[in-house]
Structures are given as structure tokens and as C-alpha cells.
Amino acid sequence: MAQQLELIPLHPVASPFLKWAGGKTQLLKQFEPLFPPKFERYIESFIGGGAVFFHLFSFGRIREARLSDNNEELINCYQVVKTDVSELISLLKTHQKCHNEDYYYHMRSLQPIDLSLVERAARILYLNKTCFNGLYRVNRKGQFNVPIGSYENPAICNEDALTAASRVLENVTILHADFEECTNAAQTNDFVYLDPPYSPISETANFTQYTKDGFSGKDQQRLATVFEQLTTKNCYAMLSNSDCEPIRQLYQKHHIETVRAKRAINSKATARGAIGEIVVRNY
Ligand SMILES: C[S@@+](CC[C@H](N)C(=O)[O-])C[C@H]1O[C@@H](n2cnc3c(N)ncnc32)[C@H](O)[C@@H]1O
Secondary structure, eight states, X not given: OOOOOOOOOSSOOOOOSSOOTTOOGGGHHHHGGGSOSOOSOEEEXXXXXXHHHHXXXXXXXXXXXXXXXXXXXXXXXXXXXXXXXXXXXXHHHHHHHHOSHHHHHHHHXXXXXXXXXXXXXXXXXXXXXXXXXXXXXXXXXXXXXXXXXXXXXXOOOOHHHHHHHHHHHTTOEEEEOOHHHHHHTOOTTOEEEEOXXXXXXXXXXXOOOSSTTOOOHHHHHHHHHHHHHHHHTTOEEEXXXXXXXXXXXXXXXXXXXXXXXXXXXXXXXXXEEEEEEEEEEOO
């Protein structure tokens, strides 16, 4: 009888360990033909849940990577998953046992500054898995203010997913930084994927505040300047954003494709629809 060959992936397969608004998992199939076939380093400066990074890594397309975000709590999660995953898993198991409404609001009220780095990461992962819609939203003082979600039995500690992510992140550079700082290091033939907070398409659309400073029209222009600098340096640059005239204007010299994504399109999370987003590429 012919022996069946077992297919063993070359790299540990991992996927996002956090739910993140604007996550790209549902778009990966549409993105696949748009990625450059070959590149040197991979750079992603609005990492969020990291759907694109984990996808490309799992398919053996990334040898060296530099990831960043300016959300300090999020980046601390990546650093702790990378360096201290066993302790993180043990704290999450405790949160899993203790979870109820009072416990959620107690954890939410804690000040990150009073906790160790691993406690901070466990708190954010716990809140992420149990809060309303997995949203990350802070008030002007930077305090997490999302109410509890209505899950029957939320999976708070996914040990396998965290361990796989930890292995993937082993040799990856992770920075808490503004996007300009992270992309400054890009060199010829590096692939830079940029997924900023989207330009609002309506008055009510811009309800996701990932950090206390938000992302303004000036930031969108600053990002377009970075995109031009990457083009001058002969990097492969790919950017996602909402499909609206001001953004199309900023990138009119480049290739623009439309993709369809299901998103919460206004402040009511129940109001979901497939909306057009654009992907801009300089190659
Ligand atoms: C649309 S989300 C990225 C989603 C991600 N691609 C995914 O698949 O989950 C945008 C991210 O940009 C980050 N961000 C906002 N302003 C930033 C800035 N000035 N520099 C770097 N990151 C920023 C937010 O914290 C958020 O994680």
C-alpha cells in the first residue's frame, strides 16, 4: 500500500491571538494576489491583530520582520507573548476561572502602571476576549472603556494559539512606536504593509479610538508622505484604507484596487454591511 505523505509546514502556523477592529483575516484571500512575490524584510507599522503578518509568516514568506504600533498595551502583549508566554498562560487560566461581571469591571478599573508587564498583557487579553465585540477603545485619559460582552463561555486562554504565536515572534523586532519611526528603517526591496485607522466615510463611522490621540487627517497626509519616501527608496509599499475621495486623491499616482469587507459601518455594532475598501500599491 502506498504510504501517505504527511505535509509538515516549514514554519509554525500561527494566527492573531487578539480580536482587533479592522482586522484583515477576512481579506487575506483578496490580498493574496496583491502581495509582492518576493521581498527582503517585512515591515508592518500598524500591527493591530497582525493578520497579514501571521498569514505571510505561516506560508514561509517572511524571513525577517519588524512590527510596531503606537498602542502601548497592545505592543506589550506582543512582547510578553514573545518572551514570557508560560507566565502569561498561567495568569490567563486564573482569569478564566474567576471571570464574571464584577471581575470584568474590577480588571477594567485597574491602572496598567500598577501592574507588572505580564499582568498588564494578561489583563488586556482577558478584557479583549470578554468585552463587547472584542473592541479596543479608550477615553481621552487613555482608560479602556468598553463594556462587558455577552458571551456564554468566552475562550480566555487559548494555550496552543499563544504558544504558536510565541514561536513565530521569537526573532521578530517589536516596537512601541509611531508609524514613521518604524518605516524609517525600511530599505530597498523590503515589503512595508500599512494598515492605519481608516479615514471616516461618514460622521458616525469613526468610532474606533485605538489610542487616546486618535488618527487625524494630518496623520493621513503624513502617512502619504511616508508612502512616497518608501517609493523613492524602492521598497514595496502596500496600504489599506477606506474607499473615499480624499484618500484616493492622496494616492492617485499609485495602483488602487477595491476589496470588499464586512465591517460595522456606524456606531451601532449591529449595523454591518459589505463595504468597499481600497488597497494602494507602488508596484
Ligand atoms: C486598522 S488597525 C490595524 C489592524 C491590523 N492590520 C489587523 O489585521 O488586526 C490600526 C492600528 O493602528 C494603530 N495606530 C494608530 N495610530 C498610530 C500611529 N500614529 N502609529 C502607529 N500605529 C498607530 C492602532 O493602535 C491600531 O492597532
